[in-house]
Amino acid sequence: MPETDGTLPMGRPSDEDVVTTVDALAWQAHYCRRARSPVAAQILDAVRVDVEAGGSLAGELPATVRFGDLVGLRVMATLHRLALERRVPRVALCLPTLGGTAPTVGTVAGQRFAGDVVESLATHEGLLAAMLEWTPQTNETGRAALLRFALSRLGSGLPVRLREIGASAGLNLRADVLPGRTDLEFGPLPAVVDRIGCDLHPVDPTTSQGRILLSSYIWVDDVARFNRLGDALAVARRVPATVVQQDAGEFVEALNLRASTLTVLWHSAMWVYLPSETKARVLAATRRLAAEATAEQPFAHVSWEWSDVEGRAQSAMPFELVVRSWAGHPDDGRRRTLACGMSHGEPWKPVDVVP
Ligand SMILES: C[S@@+](CC[C@H](N)C(=O)[O-])C[C@H]1O[C@@H](n2cnc3c(N)ncnc32)[C@H](O)[C@@H]1O
Incomplete structure (x- = not known):
């Protein structure tokens, strides 16, 4: 799904709609980009590309999800938690909340970051599975x-x-x-x-x-x-x-x-x-x-x-x-x-x- 101007790639589905995980991740990435959170969108795009290509996360994420369950937030929180707990140091170095800077999309460093995101989630599949089950605790x-x-x-x-x-x-x-x-x-x-x-x-x-x-x-x-x-x-x-x-x-x-x-x-x-x-x-x-x-x-x-x-x-x-x-x-x-x-x-x- 192309990333362009921050408008949504599709109308917002209703809470009960069952959508593909790929579409849910694309929707969440657009929403993050529009909310001026480009690194969050970069992470969600990395996961979506891997799932679409049948990569290592394809087997860890469900093929379809209830839209209102906001699967993208759950995936992003899993990665953030791993970084906060210092279990994925290369990713942590790229996260602004931890003082890091994410590499630019499309560069070699950007591709390496996308690979690190996918690998970090795939090698902590137990935590990913648990956090997919939990309703996001965004106490904002x-x-x-x-x-x-x-x-x-x-x-x-x-x-x-x-x-x-x-x-x-x-x-x-x-x-x-x-x-x-x-x-x-x-x-x-x-x-x-x-x-x-x-x-x-x-x-x-x-x-x-x-x-x-x-x-x-x-x-x-x-x-x-x-x-x-x-x-x-x-x-x-x-x-x-x-x-x-x-x-x-x-x-x-x-x-x-x-x-x-x-x-x-x-x-x-x-x-x-x-x-x-x-x-x-x-x-x-x-x-x-x-x-x-x-x-x-x-x-x-x-x-x-x-x-x-x-x-x-x-x-x-x-x-x-x-x-x-x-x-x-x-x-x-x-x-x-x-x-x-x-x-x-x-x-x-x-x-x-x-x-
Ligand atoms: C995204 S968080 C929002 C938390 C808080 N309201 C805020 O605005 O910061 C959604 C919360 O709803 C809770 N929740 C979901 N379904 C619920 C239910 N049936 N009964 C009570 N809490 C529920 C989740 O556990 C989670 O803490």
């Missing part, structure tokens, strides 16, 4: 700025109980103490009185294994994100949050509102991984909470996910910050899109925001 705190922006505009005046599904290590449950775009926030943030999330595979950000796992999902040339994660891990050590091991559907079904507080249910970059049945459970439980909301115990649903609006989903800023809130008022539940941007939260811009 660039998204915290979006949650802060939404919190600043909920306007109930009540303290917030923050709840998150697919929270990974729970870093964004500390959104109020992570950096935000304060120029766009409307008034002081509400006090967050407790922070509880769920994940199928929670990560403990206070252990070295947890920190390496989270770091491995940063795209290999995104030094700013790598540093941002380091800062957020330091915040996580001083601001506690709870992430229970639980399915998103069960978690929201067990959620109740509480008097004199605003309960905020938040999720980001996780909807794509949910099977249709789980999505339906979350939506039904959200409707139940909306029906129980009153001025005394309001409820808000805030998300940063791939847009489901035709046109925006294929645009250069395909993620949307969508807010709905309920407090026993006639216009409750109105969908408000506050911002759009790239998946990791940078760049993003406000949309139709009324001060």
Whole structure:
């Protein structure tokens, strides 16, 4: 598949579509290139070329994948983890997150890098197989700025109980103490009185294994994100949050509102991984909470996910910050899109925001 101008090689398939691994890798490489992560794209291209040619990775990767499983992120994270653990020194020397520089595509050095990428993955096939099984743990705190922006505009005046599904290590449950775009926030943030999330595979950000796992999902040339994660891990050590091991559907079904507080249910970059049945459970439980909301115990649903609006989903800023809130008022539940941007939260811009 030719690499040209950063437009997608195909429309974005839907989450449930089964696509060839080769197409999934090509799509991810284009997305990385468009998000200004050329080394990540270089790695994915090296893997794709090897698989297409029936090389050593062809037998390690499935022939087809569910598109929403984002196989490219899993492969890239495996390589990054090997480099972070100093198990593939030649590759590590080429990764910007480790202070390296990748050789130019098409040069002899570039071909050697592509060969090293493939060999590193093929000789660590056990880790590759394990990481292909795991849902990416990209706990991206660039998204915290979006949650802060939404919190600043909920306007109930009540303290917030923050709840998150697919929270990974729970870093964004500390959104109020992570950096935000304060120029766009409307008034002081509400006090967050407790922070509880769920994940199928929670990560403990206070252990070295947890920190390496989270770091491995940063795209290999995104030094700013790598540093941002380091800062957020330091915040996580001083601001506690709870992430229970639980399915998103069960978690929201067990959620109740509480008097004199605003309960905020938040999720980001996780909807794509949910099977249709789980999505339906979350939506039904959200409707139940909306029906129980009153001025005394309001409820808000805030998300940063791939847009489901035709046109925006294929645009250069395909993620949307969508807010709905309920407090026993006639216009409750109105969908408000506050911002759009790239998946990791940078760049993003406000949309139709009324001060
Ligand atoms: C790409 S990460 C995003 C993490 C976090 N929301 C963020 O924006 O930084 C997706 C997370 O969703 C979790 N996940 C996937 N399916 C889930 C489910 N059915 N229930 C709970 N968590 C789930 C994964 O384990 C993973 O931690």
